[in-house]
Structures are given as structure tokens and as C-alpha cells.
Amino acid sequence: MNKKKCICHLGPGEQSPGGMLSVIKSFLKNPFLKEYEQIHIATVSPTRKITTFLKESLKLLYLLITKKVSLVYIHMSEGGSCYRTMVFINLCKLFSTPVVVHSHGSEIEVWYSNINKFLKTKFNNAMNKANAIVVLTPGWVCFWKQIVRNTKKIHVIPNYVYHRDYQTRTYLSNGYLNILFLGYIGERKGTYDLIKATKILVDSGIPVKIYIGGNGEIEKCNQLIEKLHLIEYANVYGWINKEKKEKLLNICDILVLPSKYESFGIVLLEAMNHQLPVICGSNGYSKEIIEDGHTGVVAPSEDAEKLAEILKNMYDEERLKNMGDKGYKHVEQNYIEEVVSCSIKNLLELLIN
Numbered sequence: 001m002n003k004k005k006c007i008c009h010l011g012p013g014e015q016s017p018g019g020m021l022s023v024i025k026s027f028l029k030n031p032f033l034k035e036y037e038q039i040h041i042a043t044v045s046p047t048r049k050i051t052t053f054l055k056e057s058l059k060l061l062y063l064l065i066t067k068k069v070s071l072v073y074i075h076m077s078e079g080g081s082c083y084r085t086m087v088f089i090n091l092c093k094l095f096s097t098p099v100v101v102h103s104h105g106s107e108i109e110v111w112y113s114n115i116n117k118f119l120k121t122k123f124n125n126a127m128n129k130a131n132a133i134v135v136l137t138p139g140w141v142c143f144w145k146q147i148v149r150n151t152k153k154i155h156v157i158p159n160y161v162y163h164r165d166y167q168t169r170t171y172l173s174n175g176y177l178n179i180l181f182l183g184y185i186g187e188r189k190g191t192y193d194l195i196k197a198t199k200i201l202v203d204s205g206i207p208v209k210i211y212i213g214g215n216g217e218i219e220k221c222n223q224l225i226e227k228l229h230l231i232e233y234a235n236v237y238g239w240i241n242k243e244k245k246e247k248l249l250n251i252c253d254i255l256v257l258p259s260k261y262e263s264f265g266i267v268l269l270e271a272m273n274h275q276l277p278v279i280c281g282s283n284g285y286s287k288e289i290i291e292d293g294h295t296g297v298v299a300p301s302e303d304a305e306k307l308a309e310i311l312k313n314m315y316d317e318e319r320l321k322n323m324g325d326k327g328y329k330h331v332e333q334n335y336i337e338e339v340v341s342c343s344i345k346n347l348l349e350l351l352i353n
Contacts, residue, residue, distance in 0.1 A: 071098045
């Protein structure tokens with residue numbers, strides 16, 4: 001019996017929860033990739049950064065020297081993650097091991113524009129040594145074309161969610177428009193714009209409640225809610241587990257992610273998969289995964305008044321249901337595990353075999 005070929009994922013571990021870790025976990029348990037042995041090396045820690053990097057780099061070096069790994073799959077964001085990726089690529093190339101760089105970072109364009117010419121050259125050289133660059137939406141291809149000389153190396157493969165059976169659900173069941181926010185709590189994700197928009201809705205007499213789940217600036221978030229006298233309308237949970245997230249997706253009517261900039265926004269897929277309409281910010285690339293006016297609405301980023309106006313128009317049970325149903329179908333056709341896994345599998349087979 002042939003031994004399974006091994007894919008080694010490099011990226012954040014359990015101490016750094018978030019979107020990238022969720023993607024890594026989805027790869028590791030993907031039944032459509034069971035022909036491969038998949039392992040995960042957590043290369044970053046929120047506290048012991050240098051120690052963790054050096055220790056886990058030695059683990060990777062051992063795997064490369066002993067030929068125990070057939071492909072290294074690097075999950076990269078921006079900043080320090082890019083520097084670590086440069087080291088890992090060069091290390092892998094010493095042993096002629098194929099490398100995939102999966103770009104997750106929502107702020108990599110800003111980071112790249114701010115680094116000096118020397119670092120740009122180093123980064124470009126490293127990325128061109130990679131065998132493939134995976135980006136999340138077609139819009140990201142434009143950015144990577146300025147870095148990667150052979151554009152055939154750039155592959156658009158979105159994040160995915162798991163198939164979920166269609167459910168009969170009701171909207172506005174408690175008389176309120178129940179708004180859900182999931183993500184890092186702070187300015188970049190538009191949390192405060194949503195809170196300000198909620199204040200506008202409350203003052204105009206729209207019955208509304210907001211549910212906020214995520215790590216980040218929780219205290220600052222609560223302070224703004226108190227300042228705007230929204231305590232009875234807002235629930236801030238901090239980081240939530242899978243069960244709590246599922247519960248919130250089932251009781252809320254709409255998900256809002258009004259980010260200043262977003263690379264993808266997998267929570268939008270999760271919401272549509274639960275038949276929730278979604279609202280995303282206009283900046284970045286999350287707008288590429290929804291159909292504006294059909295499965296959700298693209299709202300101008302950093303505009304609380306416009307966001308409030310859009311949410312006011314969503315206080316309509318029939319509209320919520322119509323958009324929710326269309327969103328569910330959109331995800332089933334384009335973003336479930338079975339569909340996206342075909343692209344992943346084709347890429348891995350191309351590089352390994």
C-alpha cells in the first residue's frame with residue numbers, strides 16, 4: 001500500500017483564534033483531501049513570538065531534511081506573517097519542496113505599499129519562488145500581478161463553508177430587527193459604525209437589537225454603547241465558541257460586516273448559509289462574494305448614516321426571506337466544501353505529482 005503524501009500547513013495555532021486558523025482546520029478535516037496526510041505547525045504565538053518561530057522552524061527543517069513532507073502550504077496575512085513566509089519559502093527551496101502561499105491578509109496591500117524598496121525586492125523574490133499563490137477573490141489577482149511574474153501561478157480559490165440543509169425560518173420573530181456582527185471588534189471591521197447606525201435607528205423608532213461577537217476592543221465597544229445609551233439594545237459577548245455562534249446565526253435576522261477593508265469575510269458565507277441576508281462594506285473584496293441587492297447589500301464603508309438607511313429598509317420580513325433564500329442558493333452553488341475542494345485538490349495534485 002502506497003504511503004500517503006504529506007502536506008504541512010504553516011500558520012497560526014490555537015493561541016491565535018480567527019479566520020486563518022478556521023481555514024487551516026477546515027483543510028485538516030476535509031474529507032475530499034483524505035488521500036493526503038496533513039499536519040499543522042503553529043508558527044506564531046501572541047506572546048513568545050521569536051521563540052515559537054525558531055522552535056517551529058526547526059520542526060519544519062527536520063521534515064524537509066528527512067523528506068517527510070511533499071508540499072508546504074503557508075497561510076499568510078500581512079506584516080510579520082510576510083517576513084516569516086519569506087524565510088519558510090527560502091528554506092523549502094533549499095530542499096526543492098513545493099510551496100503554496102495562501103494569502104489571507106486584508107491589509108497586505110497597505111503593508112506592501114509602506115515597506116521600502118529593499119524589502120519589496122526581497123518579498124517579490126521570495127513570492128516568485130513559490131509554486132503557487134492562492135488568493136480569495138478575483139479582485140486580489142490585480143494586486144498579486146505586480147509581484148508575481150508568472151501570473152499562471154496565481155489561483156483564485158475562495159474560502160468555503162459546509163453544506164447545511166435548508167431550514168424553514170422566521171424573521172423579525174420578536175418584533176425586532178436582530179442584527180449580528182461577528183469578527184474583530186474595532187475600527188477596521190466597522191464595529192463602531194454599526195453601533196452609531198444602531199443609535200440612528202433607535203432614535204428614528206425602528207425596533208432593533210445588535211449582537212456583537214468577537215475578540216478585540218471589547219471595553220471600548222461597551223463604552224461607546226453606554227455613551228450612546230444603547231445598553232438595552234446591545235449584547236456584546238467577546239470571543240464566542242462554535243455553539244454560541246450557531247445559536248446567534250439562528251436567532252438573528254441579518255449579518256452586518258461594514259469593514260473599512262476586508263480580504264474576504266467568511267462570516268458572510270456562514271450567514272448566507274443560514275439564510276441570513278448580509279451587509280458588507282464597499283472597501284476591499286468582501287463585496288465580490290455577495291450579489292448586491294439580491295443576497296445582500298454593499299454599504300459605503302465608514303458611513304454610519306447610509307448604513308442606518310440600508311438597515312431601515314431591511315426591516316421587512318418578505319425582503320429578509322427573499323434575500324436569505326437567494327444567499328443560501330448562492331453559497332450552495334459556489335462556496336460549499338464539495339465545490340471549492342475540487343479546485344484545492346486539482347492544485348495539490350498539480351504541484352505534488
